[in-house]
Amino acid sequence: MARPAEVAKTSPALETSTPEKPAPLGGMGGPLGWADDRLGIAALGKKNLRKVFPDHWSFLLGEIALYSFIVLLLTGIFLTIWFRPSMAEVEYAGSYQLLKGVHMSEAMASTLDISFDVRGGLLVRQIHHWAALLFVAAAMAHLLRVFFTGAFRKPREINWLIGVGLLSLATIAGFTGYSLPDDLLSGTGLRFVDGLIRSIPLIGTWAEFFVFGGEFPGHVVISRLYMAHILLIPGILLGLISAHLALIVYHKHTQYPGPGRTEKNVVGYPLFPVYMAKAGGFFFVVFGVLVLMGGLMQINPIWKYGPYNPAQVTAGSQPDWYMGWVEGAVRIMPGWESHIGSTTWSWNVFLPAVALMGLFFTLLGVWPFVEAWITGDKREHHILDRPRNAATRTALGVAGMTCYAMFWISGGNDILATMFHVSLNAVTYFMRVAVFVAPVIAFIITKRICLSLQRADAEKVLHGSESGIIVRSPEGGYSEAHVPITADEAFSLTQHERAEIAVPTPNLDDRGVKTKGKRVSGLRARLAQWFLGDEIAPPTRAEIEAARHRTPTSPDLPEVEADEQRELADRH
Amino acid sequence: MNTDHCPARHAAHDVAVVDDTRPVADPGLEEHVERWTDVNPSAGNRAYRQVLGMLALVPLLSIIFVVIYFAVPRDMEVRFLGWHSNAMHVGLGLTAGLAILLIGLACIHWAKQLMSDVEMVEERHDANSSPEERKEFLAAFQAGADDSALGRRKLIGGALGGALGIIAIPAVVTLADMGPHPGPGTRRATIEKTIWAEGVHLVNDVTYARLKASDLEVGSLVNAEPETLKELEGAHLHIEKAKAAIVIVRMEPDSIKIPDSRRDWQVGGILAYSKICTHVGCPISLWERQTHHLLCPCHQSTFDLADSGVVVFGPAARALPQLPIAVDADGYLVAKSDFTVPVGPSYFERDSRDDFKKGDN
Ligand code: HEM
Ligand code: FES
Numbered sequence: 001m002a003r004p005a006e007v008a009k010t011s012p013a014l015e016t017s018t019p020e021k022p023a024p025l026g027g028m029g030g031p032l033g034w035a036d037d038r039l040g041i042a043a044l045g046k047k048n049l050r051k052v053f054p055d056h057w058s059f060l061l062g063e064i065a066l067y068s069f070i071v072l073l074l075t076g077i078f079l080t081i082w083f084r085p086s087m088a089e090v091e092y093a094g095s096y097q098l099l100k101g102v103h104m105s106e107a108m109a110s111t112l113d114i115s116f117d118v119r120g121g122l123l124v125r126q127i128h129h130w131a132a133l134l135f136v137a138a139a140m141a142h143l144l145r146v147f148f149t150g151a152f153r154k155p156r157e158i159n160w161l162i163g164v165g166l167l168s169l170a171t172i173a174g175f176t177g178y179s180l181p182d183d184l185l186s187g188t189g190l191r192f193v194d195g196l197i198r199s200i201p202l203i204g205t206w207a208e209f210f211v212f213g214g215e216f217p218g219h220v221v222i223s224r225l226y227m228a229h230i231l232l233i234p235g236i237l238l239g240l241i242s243a244h245l246a247l248i249v250y251h252k253h254t255q256y257p258g259p260g261r262t263e264k265n266v267v268g269y270p271l272f273p274v275y276m277a278k279a280g281g282f283f284f285v286v287f288g289v290l291v292l293m294g295g296l297m298q299i300n301p302i303w304k305y306g307p308y309n310p311a312q313v314t315a316g317s318q319p320d321w322y323m324g325w326v327e328g329a330v331r332i333m334p335g336w337e338s339h340i341g342s343t344t345w346s347w348n349v350f351l352p353a354v355a356l357m358g359l360f361f362t363l364l365g366v367w368p369f370v371e372a373w374i375t376g377d378k379r380e381h382h383i384l385d386r387p388r389n390a391a392t393r394t395a396l397g398v399a400g401m402t403c404y405a406m407f408w409i410s411g412g413n414d415i416l417a418t419m420f421h422v423s424l425n426a427v428t429y430f431m432r433v434a435v436f437v438a439p440v441i442a443f444i445i446t447k448r449i450c451l452s453l454q455r456a457d458a459e460k461v462l463h464g465s466e467s468g469i470i471v472r473s474p475e476g477g478y479s480e481a482h483v484p485i486t487a488d489e490a491f492s493l494t495q496h497e498r499a500e501i502a503v504p505t506p507n508l509d510d511r512g513v514k515t516k517g518k519r520v521s522g523l524r525a526r527l528a529q530w531f532l533g534d535e536i537a538p539p540t541r542a543e544i545e546a547a548r549h550r551t552p553t554s555p556d557l558p559e560v561e562a563d564e565q566r567e568l569a570d571r572h
Numbered sequence: 573m574n575t576d577h578c579p580a581r582h583a584a585h586d587v588a589v590v591d592d593t594r595p596v597a598d599p600g601l602e603e604h605v606e607r608w609t610d611v612n613p614s615a616g617n618r619a620y621r622q623v624l625g626m627l628a629l630v631p632l633l634s635i636i637f638v639v640i641y642f643a644v645p646r647d648m649e650v651r652f653l654g655w656h657s658n659a660m661h662v663g664l665g666l667t668a669g670l671a672i673l674l675i676g677l678a679c680i681h682w683a684k685q686l687m688s689d690v691e692m693v694e695e696r697h698d699a700n701s702s703p704e705e706r707k708e709f710l711a712a713f714q715a716g717a718d719d720s721a722l723g724r725r726k727l728i729g730g731a732l733g734g735a736l737g738i739i740a741i742p743a744v745v746t747l748a749d750m751g752p753h754p755g756p757g758t759r760r761a762t763i764e765k766t767i768w769a770e771g772v773h774l775v776n777d778v779t780y781a782r783l784k785a786s787d788l789e790v791g792s793l794v795n796a797e798p799e800t801l802k803e804l805e806g807a808h809l810h811i812e813k814a815k816a817a818i819v820i821v822r823m824e825p826d827s828i829k830i831p832d833s834r835r836d837w838q839v840g841g842i843l844a845y846s847k848i849c850t851h852v853g854c855p856i857s858l859w860e861r862q863t864h865h866l867l868c869p870c871h872q873s874t875f876d877l878a879d880s881g882v883v884v885f886g887p888a889a890r891a892l893p894q895l896p897i898a899v900d901a902d903g904y905l906v907a908k909s910d911f912t913v914p915v916g917p918s919y920f921e922r923d924s925r926d927d928f929k930k931g932d933n
Pocket of ligand 2: 678850851852853854866869870871872873886887888
């Protein structure tokens with residue numbers, strides 16, 4: 001729409017030499033105006049179209065999870081067109097010769113049909129399975145990123161909780177899907193779950209009968225799992241993911257420390273067009289890679305396992321990777337069971353499977369609140385921690401990962417035994433100890449590494465970074481020349497604030513009156529000391545000042561070329 | 573929302589002043605460095621051509637995809653260095669995968685090389701509302717609460733809460749039909765019973781051929797089922813098979829321990845045990861004839877079949893139930909009764925006092 005001439009005269013646009021551009025999108029007439037009249041999208045878009053997102057490779061992990069989920073929805077819909085969730089027995093008559101005439105459930109037969117008689121069916125099935133594995137893997141890697149950078153701190157605790165919910169649901173979604181084809185592996189997996197459910201004290205048998213519609217395997221469990229797999233769980237996932245993303249938009253994404261990055265701003269690229277193109281493009285990259293994997297890498301060839309038969313098992317059967325740690329815990333657990341009166345308490349199954357999973361997700365869920373309570377930190381945090389600067393948290397995280405890894409390795413104790421030619425018993429006894437000892441060792445080592453990295457950072461700020469050049473002084477001494485670091489780097493290395501360590505509130509104050517208000521218990525003070533006590537404070541302004549005068553080779557420390565050496569912030 | 577292009581260094585110093593307590597003052601945002609594709613027109617044009625080239629391949633790959641879908645025979649194989657697969661499957665995967673990947677790569681290349689790479693700064697606001705907003709919220713709430721009359725007629729609130737709580741009970745009760753209720757009677761008829769009974773023949777689990785005691789060699793293991801299983805089908809078959817499956821082993825009678833209570837449960841060193849692991853119910857399959865150990869492939873529980881099936885290793889807690897057997901007039905193996913204890917994994921109401929424990933007699 002052209003503007004009336006007299007208005008244009010007063011417009012500052014006239015002062016520039018460029019001719020005025022026509023309004024984009026043909027102005028607010030046409031479809032845009034139509035939609036805005038009804039939805040008010042212009043007001044919404046004005047605020048959000050140019051919303052800024054910071055850029056860092058580690059922020060892509062959550063995106064990978066999101067995109068795998070979308071791929072799962074797309075490929076899953078395709079599969080539902082042919083899959084029949086029924087345990088009714090049929091005689092296989094499809095085109096896979098080796099199973100012709102074999103009796104199996106309709107679920108299994110229809111899965112074979114998808115694999116051999118629907119063109120592209122096998123491709124989609126395999127994409128779906130790879131996407132499921134990637135979904136859980138990406139969610140877990142993303143969780144670690146959020147944990148180690150402290151992105152779960154205020155105000156993002158709720159999003160962390162949603163994330164924990166997402167992770168547990170993603171696991172269940174994967175497991176229900178794994179069970180659907182009713183082949184020998186999936187049936188074996190279900191038998192395992194039946195055993196887990198049964199082991200729950202008091203209600204186990206009831207839960208088993210309610211899930212399976214009676215005794216294992218019964219004739220309803222596949223259709224029930226199907227309902228959970230395609231409706232219930234994806235529905236909840238969809239809701240939770242929407243809430244997860246809405247909170248990210250509301251809080252705005254965190255950012256890594258760096259020059260110009262403050263708790264009050266966010267630096268990055270605008271949603272439209274850069275982030276849209278990058279994130280949208282990345283969706284296609286993830287999708288494309290999954291399609292290639294589906295086309296080139298075989299996964300879950302159920303025709304090799306055959307239909308489920310409760311009296312058969314394939315040797316070396318393994319669950320999908322994310323159940324491996326539970327499998328491992330169940331394997332190395334001693335055979336404890338109590339027989340009290342006419343009841344059986346199956347600790348050997350209940351503790352390593354049901355209770356351990358519960359503990360895992362509970363610990364994850366409460367961590368942000370536990371940490372905030374220990375540190376007493378009530379501030380909002382939008383600048384991420386560099387993991388080394390939260391040494392105890394990082395060490396705890398690595399200890400947790402180590403524990404998880406030990407359980408996971410135990411899930412392959414038979415493979416380990418054959419690979420290293422040791423007895424299975426020896427591997428099992430070793431792993432029983434390792435799940436407790438390895439995390440402690442990992443904790444100690446990680447904490448030390450973090451603290452020495454902190455020291456190295458302080459050193460670098462004071463004396464510059466090592467140049468690798470050895471100089472010989474006129475007196476004959478050798479020393480390594482240090483190059484001063486840039487102001488940007490010096491800032492990035494020193495910007496983190498140290499939280500104050502709480503001291504216990506005395507019961508009586510100086511005048512012998514009972515103290516009132518918020519108190520710090522002795523326990524909390526001790527925990528705070530343990531959690532924060534060893535951190536190395538970044539050098540103070542005075543120390544930097546002093547170091548600068550002492551080091552004649554590096555005059556003018558922070559005020560040099562700002563654009564050199566940005567390796568720290570590691571943005572591109 | 574104050575969205576600005578990246579302020580120059582000097583401008584950002586204003587921020588630094590606020591942060592004066594830090595050891596090093598915030599130097600402000602880095603200066604923008606011009607990208608190669610911006611300063612060098614031919615580099616820019618090259619990136620432009622690359623994006624177009626990638627996108628141009630997508631229609632090409634799509635056409636190949638469609639051709640493969642309709643033209644490649646279903647059973648054609650491709651072989652490549654020992655790896656082989658269905659030709660159509662691989663063809664569809666490669667063309668679709670590459671096409672999708674190229675769209676993604678083109679978009680990212682476009683964003684990185686040709687779109688503005690000037691970083692922007694947006695202000696953040698605390699997550700919480702301002703004190704005024706909080707006050708207004710509380711006022712609005714108060715007004716609403718007053719309007720509701722709950723202040724004076726307090727019981728409505730409690731009554732409504734109670735009603736909503738109680739209505740959950742009918743909702744939950746509707747789920748009670750999800751399965752039969754495993755009371756004592758149901759348990760006895762289901763998980764505590766198998767189709768084994770006196771006189772039921774032991775048959776080979778694949779051929780359903782009856783098994784003669786004299787056909788079994790010392791050291792051998794046979795997977796067996798009750799002959800009555802043949803009459804079942806569908807879900808029923810699976811349910812019973814999941815409980816009734818057994819292994820029959822023949823061992824040198826002198827080399828095994830047979831407790832007095834089980835003297836007549838075996839036929840000259842031929843013993844029958846449940847095949848269903850007492851841990852979480854895998855069918856056990858690995859037989860070591862030297863040691864008489866039976867190993868479960870799922871979590872490696874190991875049972876000593878020469879000692880009434882007690883656990884010698886692994887997470888299982890209970891001995892494998894033994895099936896009392898005998899021979900009929902023609903020398904075929906038959907069961908003397910059902911198992912004397914429930915088979916399979918433990919459950920809460922299971923009375924495990926009668927299970928065999930090491931050292932029992
Ligand atoms: C299972 C599916 C999940 C999806 C699809 C998902 C998706 C995302 C995406 C796209 C982002 C923004 C990009 C990023 O920072 O990576 C994000 C941020 C976040 N996620 Fe997740 N996530 C999932 C699971 C989790 C889990 C398991 C946790 C932790 C227990 C978690 C906690 C968070 C938090 C706290 C943020 C905000 C991070 C920040 O602003 O720095 N999410 N999520
Ligand atoms: S099912 Fe046999 S050891 Fe677990």
